[in-house]
Amino acid sequence: MSDNSQIRPRQSRAMRRMVALGVAVASMAGGLALGAGSANAASPYDITVKAAVASRGGQNSLKGRQFTAYKLADYVDGTYVSVGDKQLDGVAVDTPDALKPLLNKVLARTAGVSDVTKLPGWKASTNTAGDEQPGANAGGDPIAWMGGFRQTPAGQNAAGNDQAAGYFGYGWNESGPQGVGNNSPSKAYTGSVREFADNLVKDLAANPADQALLDKYKANSQPVACTAGDACTIPLSSSGVYLILDTGGTTRTEYVNANGFKGSWTTGTTQPMIVPTKPDDKDVATMDGYKPSDRTRLGTTGALGEIVVKNVVDEEELPHYIPKQRDETQNPGKDAADNGSDIGDVIPYVVSYRIADMSAYKAALDNGDKWSYEYRVLDYTQPGLKITGTPTVDLYGPEANLYDAKGKVLAKDKVTGADGKTVIQPKTSIALTRVDQIPAYAAKGAGTATGQAGQPDAWYYLSTDPNTDETHMIVGLGKWIVKNYGDIKLNDRTKTLYGSQFAIRYNALITPKILAHQNMTHNENWLDYTDTPHDVNSGSHHSTPHVVIRQWTYDIDLHKRASTSNAGLEGAEFKVTVKDNANPADKKANNSELKFVKVTPDAKNPDVYYYRLPSAGETANVSRVVTGRDGLLSIKGLDLGAYTLTETKAPRNYQLLKSSEDVRISAKFADDPTNFTTPDHQTESRLTISKNNSIIPLVKPMFNFAVTQANAPKGLTITATDAYWSGTDGSGKYYADDKTSWVDTQLTLWNQPINVMLAQTGGVIGFGAIVVTGAALLSGGLLLLARRRMEDDADPTAQAAA
Known part of the structure; x- marks a missing residue:
């Protein structure tokens, strides 16, 4: 290594007063993060902004971006060294004098001091001869100080290029005083560089004069318009350190993800980025021992002149599979997996969404700035589906697999790691505070230093309409996420919550109110969240696609009639048993006898009634169902499966049926795996009956559909043993979609008189x-x-x- 005292005087003076610029680290590191790979720029100065990885929007992350570059500092000629030595590699920088007051102000705010002169090593000390003492020289330069290490000449009581001796600055790269920088390629943006860039933008917004000053250092007069692609190049004419701002608004792009789910990217404005370019010929050192062997890196994991776009899109919150499912790891969930339910069934649900990059909001919290951040998981149910109990929230890391290979949710104790084998326990379970009123969203600019006012950090709201059992549930986690996001302060490499996943579990009850809603119900779930990291006090929020899960119950309606006159017969009594529950997880055991609740809808007309299965908290006090005065028997709120009707008492003057009769309820469904509705349609609903009794001497079956195919409405097919709705009406609507009873078929069970x-x-x-x-x-x-x-x-x- 040559003696640095031989460097020409201009270089020597510059290097005495400058701190070498530490280069940004990996693509996810604080605002100076770089992507991997070499640049394909047309000149050594150009900056390439790369598209995000596929899971963060891919090429869509660049669509609609409008980039302007501002030069914050120049490289000092002859100071660029990159020979692979962490204690040596670096480059000295020089911030324009006109910009220093602005950047000094921002640096002081970011570092938490009243002014930059209080920063350690800010002013150079001198020796007895009055010369600068480079061993403690930060150079009084805001960008140089941010570099976090020195590059000093040997001699003059200095040990030469001993970067570890310095202890000031933030250490943008691995050559800094900490020796590690803020590398975090798979995590959120970390480090104070992120805060420095954010604070600079906040100052510009609040002070038009500062914006006018910075505008004088625009490197491109017109913003560079980017389209969807792998990269977007910003042409530049000189090397140095640049601030890149995005003036593009929010864009929305339809997409189909890797699992075939349809949705849309909502791409927000890119966060401010600080990027160093590659050096030009004048920048590189020429002395032996300092001649650079690499012009693309300075002890970093990323390449100079490259950066990965930093914005937030919907996919940050959406998991890789449908974000809400029935929890089929539990028997109630398995029972509902065939889309049919009994009244009284409890259906468990699991909702999972991810945590986006929260560094801008966390920086605001750390700095005492005003901010608001909403992260609300909402669920609205239709009549007959009542959310009960308290939702639970578990937090898992980004590496956790909450779903199996087929996209089905895993049981809580079966969540695995990236290897698919290691069982991953939740990071934490989050306690929720119940609120009686829905907290209001913060208005624009109405945030506080601790977030939006008027709501706990983690809360839930639950209300049910007593007339319909429609339920409105909200789980709010916005303030909790920011406050627990992780430490992004000076030189801290603590793992943040970026990419972590919530698993929110809760139950819903199928109630009798479903009967007044055509025996069908569903709930809609979505995430409403803030996505403006460039303006943490915007008060804005938007929603992910709605997830819809549908459920059906079914009826058996039959007429008891005289075989000789077709008159309705009152007083026929039946025992109802389960022949085949059709779903092994169904709580109704095969061969079990069902008990019912007798319902009289109109108290003034007690002769009109029906039977249904009991709901939660009800007592089933009827073990025999009886036909009414008109001979009608109606059993409601049944799941799919086969049921046996055994006549235990015949109508007066009529014979008891010699054999039981069976009724099987079945259905078919269509589910498009690329959307967020499960299932999309009921394509067929079918009633199949047995023929175990006959009228003598005609040998005519006593169990029939009174309606013939010739008289059946469109979409209904009648055979000797089956009646089923199927097909579409030509407009794409399935006839079976809203058919869960078979009144149109006039299912009839005859009885013969005792004598003739x-x-x-x-x-x-x-x-x-x-x-x-x-x-x-x-x-x-x-x-x-x-x-x-x-x-x-x-x-x-x-x-x-x-």
Whole structure:
């Protein structure tokens, strides 16, 4: 290594008063982060802004961006050294004198001091000869001080390029006094460089004179307009350190992610970025031992002149699969997986969303600035679906797999790591405070130093309409996220919550109110969140796509009629048992006898009633269902499956059915895995009946659909044993989508009278004897006819008469 005293005087003076600029680190490091790989710029000065990775929007992250570069500092000629030595590599920088007051003010605010002269090492000390003492020289330069290390010549009581001796500045790269910089390629933006850039933008917004001053250092008169792509290049004409600002507004782009789910990228304005370029020929050192071997890096993990775009898009919050599902790891959830439910079923749900980059909001919190941040998970249910209990919130790291390979949610104790094997426990379980009123959103500029006023850090709201059981639930986590995000202060490399995932679990009850809602219900869930890191006190918020999960219940409606007159028969009594619950997880066991609640909708008309399964807290006090005065029997709120009707008491003057009859309810569904509705349609609903009893002597089945195919409405098919809704009406609407009962088929179960009047004699015989008696009469008639013929054959007169 050559003696630095041989460097020409201008260089020597510059290097005595300058601190070498530490270069930005990886693509996710604080505002100076660099992407990997070499630049493809047209000149060594150009800055390449790279698109985000696919999970953060990919090429869409550049769409609509409008970049302007401002030069904050120049490289000092002959000071660029990059030979792979962390204690040596660096470059000295020189901030224009006109900009220093502005940047000094911002640096003091960022460092938490009253003025920059109180920063350690800010002013150079001198030796006995009055010369600068480079061993403690920060150079009095805001950008140089931010570099966090020195590059000094040997001699004059200095040890030469001993970067570890300095202890001031923020250490933008690995050559800094900490020796590590703020590398965090897979985490959120960290370090005070991020805060410095944010604070600079805040100052410009508050002080038009400062903005006018900075405008004099624009490197491009017109913003560079970027389109969707892998990179966007900002042409520059000189090397140095640049501030890049984005004046592009929010853009929205439709997309289909890797799992086929449709959605849209909502791409916000890019956060301010500070980027050093590659050096030009004048910048590089020429002395032996200092000649650079690499012009693309300075002890960093990223390349000079490159940076990954820093904005926030919807996919930051959305997981890789549908963000809300029935929790089919539990039996109630498995029971609901076929989309059918009984009244009284409890359906568990799991909701999962991610945490976006919160560094700008956390920096505001740390600095005592005003901010507000909303992160609300909302769920609205339709009639008959009532959210019950208290939601629980567990937080998992970015590496956790909350879903299996097929996209189904994993049980809480089965969440795995990136290897798919290691079981990952929640980072923490977050306690929620219940609120009685929905906290208001903060208006623009109405944030406080601790976030939006009037709400706890983590809270939930739950209200239910007693008339319909529609439920409105909100879980608010915005303030908690910011306050617990992680430490992004000076030289801190604590892992933040960026990319971490919430698993919010809660239950909903299928209630009798579903019956007045065509036996169908669903709930809608979405995330409403703030996405303006460039303006942490904006008060704005927007929503992710809504996730809809649909559920059905079904009815059995039949008429009890007389086989001889078709009149309705009152008083037929049945036992109802489960023949096949169709879903192994169904709480109704096969061969079990069901009990019901008898419901009289109109107290003034007690002869009109129906039966349904009990809801939570109700007692099922009816073990036999009975036909009403018109012979109608209606059983409501059933899940898919087969049920057996056993007549235990026949209507008066009618025979008891000799065999039970079965009714099977089945359905088919269509689910488009690329959208957020589950399932999209019920494409078929079917009723299948048995034929175990017959009318004698006609040998006609006693269980039938009274409506024939010729008289069936469109979309309804009638066969001997099946009635089913299927097909579409030509507009794409499925006939079966809103069909959960079969009243149109007039499902009919006949009964035969105990006896039948014989017209010839006026006598009464048992109906069951008709066949035998008829056969006896028939045989007697044949015998009489044969005898007469024999007699006639013996009497010629009779033959003539014949």
